[in-house]
Amino acid sequence: MVSVVSDTPGSPAIIEPATWRDLNSLRHLEQVCFPDDAWPLWDLIGVLTFPNVVRLKAMSDGQMVGFIATDIRRAEQTAWVATIGVLPEYRQKGIATALLQTCENHLVVPRIRLSVRVSNDDAIRLYTRLGYQRWRVWSRYYADGEDALVLEKYL
């Protein structure tokens, strides 16, 4: 499972499976990407080790620059994106698009859903461009009281 993202010449990001060995890199990435919502260490260990999770990293310049994890819930026939993030200096290069599309290509369920802060315009644009549609709104879902927009896509 490896795909190369077209990027600036000489600096492609490679999408590949993540493992528990990526814990420190993931911790850094989560703190940078989610300064207000970063997961505790235990959740990061879980997302790197639990079964039924598709976990992918984007590697560039010898470091993890992006990450996605998706929970597969076979009983619901649905995958849920648990987290996706790209380091700021590597954004706007198609890396999140590649992470999400590679993840979608490896799912064994017909539907994928995710939640996003209603104010997160960058992420909502990404998902909309990739065919995600509004499913519902979870009122005051986040700790600071912001609503979550829940989007879904049939694969």
Ligand SMILES: CC(C)(COP(=O)(O)OP(=O)(O)OC[C@H]1O[C@@H](n2cnc3c(N)ncnc32)[C@H](O)[C@@H]1OP(=O)(O)O)[C@@H](O)C(=O)NCCC(=O)NCCS
């Ligand atoms: C949301 C997030 C993951 C997007 O990551 P990204 O790698 O910048 O996403 P992409 O590069 O695939 O797409 C972003 C834009 O760059 C554009 N782009 C892609 N490749 C490009 C290139 N080579 N040159 C110029 N622009 C490009 C895309 O078309 C897209 O444009 P759009 O915003 O008008 O749709 C990133 O902003 C992030 O990590 N944010 C913080 C964490 C977060 O909010 N995660 C989502 C939680 S639900």
